[in-house]
Amino acid sequence: KMNEELEHAFSKQITLEFESAMLYRQLAIEFELKDLPGIASWMKNHATEELSHADRLIEHLTDRDNHPVIGDIHVPSIKINTLAEAFEIALEAEEGVSESIRNLFRLGRETNDIDSIPVIDWFVSEQVEEEATVREILGRVKLVGDDGSGILRLDAELGSQA
Ligand code: OFO
16 A cells, blocks of 8 residues: 555546546537537547546556545636647646656655556656657647648548547
8 A cells, every 4th residue: 555645646646637638628629619520539539548547547546455536627718719729738738747747756756655666657658758749739730820721631630540
């Protein structure tokens, strides 16, 4: 069983993953309203991935007879004028998640909790990937700018990935 401080930090991370999922769901709604169903389903798909992150953390705690608790979830109210703004919001959220994972990493080491190390390490590399994915899409969104056919191509491409 892990100590209480680390258990609490894990619960905070679980809450953050749920929050992240809801943020992506809200972004999906925004794109649906902008008639970009491909990007909307990419966002929805990503939300599901965030839920699987939460599940991975929950399972680690329950496996060890710890008690994960989902805290309050805040979904920021977002207003999007351009595609780039949406991916900037996503990137900022991912950077926040990465920082929180780093804190979990530090605490896991400090408390000498060997059993959580592989779980936390997985999240460290996962965040590098998640940030890179969102950053790349943001870069391409910026390249396309407000070119309609470029946006539609991106929509089709992201839709096929989802
Ligand atoms: Fe997209 O982040 Fe979870 O971990």
